[in-house]
Amino acid sequence: xxxxxxxxxxxxxxxxxxxxxxxxxxxxxxxxxxxxxxxxxxxxxxxxxxxxxxxxxxxxxxxxxxxxxxxxxxxxxxxxxxxxxxxxxxxxxxxxxxxxxxxxxxxxxxxxxxxxxxxxxxxxxxxx
Amino acid sequence: xxxxxxxxxxxxxxxxxxxxxxxxxxxxxxxxxxxxxxxxxxxxxxxxxxxxxxxxxxxxxxxxxxxxxxxxxxxxxxxxxxxxxxxxxxxxxxxxxxxxxxxxxxxxxxxxxxxxxxxxxxxxxxxxxxxxxxxxxxxxxxxxxxxxxxxxxxxxxxxxxxxxxxxxxxxxxxxxxxxxxxxxxxxxxxxxxxxx
Numbered sequence: 001x002x003x004x005x006x007x008x009x010x011x012x013x014x015x016x017x018x019x020x021x022x023x024x025x026x027x028x029x030x031x032x033x034x035x036x037x038x039x040x041x042x043x044x045x046x047x048x049x050x051x052x053x054x055x056x057x058x059x060x061x062x063x064x065x066x067x068x069x070x071x072x073x074x075x076x077x078x079x080x081x082x083x084x085x086x087x088x089x090x091x092x093x094x095x096x097x098x099x100x101x102x103x104x105x106x107x108x109x110x111x112x113x114x115x116x117x118x119x120x121x122x123x124x125x126x127x128x
Numbered sequence: 129x130x131x132x133x134x135x136x137x138x139x140x141x142x143x144x145x146x147x148x149x150x151x152x153x154x155x156x157x158x159x160x161x162x163x164x165x166x167x168x169x170x171x172x173x174x175x176x177x178x179x180x181x182x183x184x185x186x187x188x189x190x191x192x193x194x195x196x197x198x199x200x201x202x203x204x205x206x207x208x209x210x211x212x213x214x215x216x217x218x219x220x221x222x223x224x225x226x227x228x229x230x231x232x233x234x235x236x237x238x239x240x241x242x243x244x245x246x247x248x249x250x251x252x253x254x255x256x257x258x259x260x261x262x263x264x265x266x267x268x269x270x271x272x273x274x275x276x277x278x279x280x281x282x283x284x285x286x287x288x289x290x291x292x293x294x295x296x297x298x299x300x301x302x303x304x305x306x307x308x309x310x311x312x313x314x315x316x317x318x319x320x321x322x323x324x
Contacts, residue, residue, distance in 0.1 A: 063136055064134075083199065086135075086198070086200075087197070087281070088279070090200050091282045095282060
């Protein structure tokens with residue numbers, strides 16, 4: 001993505017990351033980009049219960065998120081005693097796991113519905 | 129940002145009612161720093177606890193409490209307790225790294241450290257809590273403990289500050305004291321009775 005595009009995306013997310021404060025930008029004011037960001041934001045809120053307050057990239061700069069991702073990758077190696085970890089980091093890791101599981105389940109359901117629709121369509125064509 | 133910058137690190141905090149803190153000079157920063165304290169402020173969060181926002185009364189020094197994040201098993205111990213106050217005090221006993229108390233909040237200057245418990249980890253035991261409470265007041269322990277507990281949760285400072293449940297032992301105790309004060313005879317009434 002070109003640099004100008006990245007800036008537009010940040011503006012569309014109403015986010016002040018990237019070292020500049022992008023204030024007083026109305027959501028959706030960037031035409032197609034703003035509208036698509038708004039769809040993503042409301043989609044995330046619908047799926048996970050919370051609308052993001054910043055752009056997705058900013059979340060990686062959050063120290064709790066960074067430690068939760070690190071703990072998650074170490075946990076997959078079986079090298080972590082969870083009881084000894086900071087409670088907030090473990091909560092965040094479980095939230096990330098839950099969110100990923102939820103999204104994967106929704107994706108799987110959408111894929112199943114799509115295949116079912118294709119199967120019915122193919123069946124209808126055969127009969128027709 | 130409406131919460132502290134990094135709840136995975138140690139946090140240095142002061143008590144909202146420390147006389148060394150110049151609430152008037154802080155203005156709106158007071159609510160930003162402490163969240164909702166003692167009165168209805170629109171800010172419904174605990175506040176940033178950003179020390180750069182603090183302003184002090186000239187010549188005064190605020191007491192400082194250093195808290196570390198609670199571990200999973202420590203928070204589970206807190207969660208198993210029945211009342212908000214007991215959870216906060218237990219959180220404080222786990223999370224306190226040191227307290228540097230001084231006048232005017234405390235009646236003397238002292239650094240308080242937790243003792244090592246049987247499992248080798250430093251923990252403020254009940255004697256330590258009592259001693260610290262004598263120095264800085266029970267309310268201060270509750271406020272610091274509430275922060276220690278709340279910052280162990282995601283969205284750490286999202287609850288109103290120290291809104292004790294109306295049925296909590298502390299609130300009921302305070303109410304009964306208040307009622308006792310109301311019904312107690314005043315010195316002037318006594319003197320009138322004596323005169324009659």
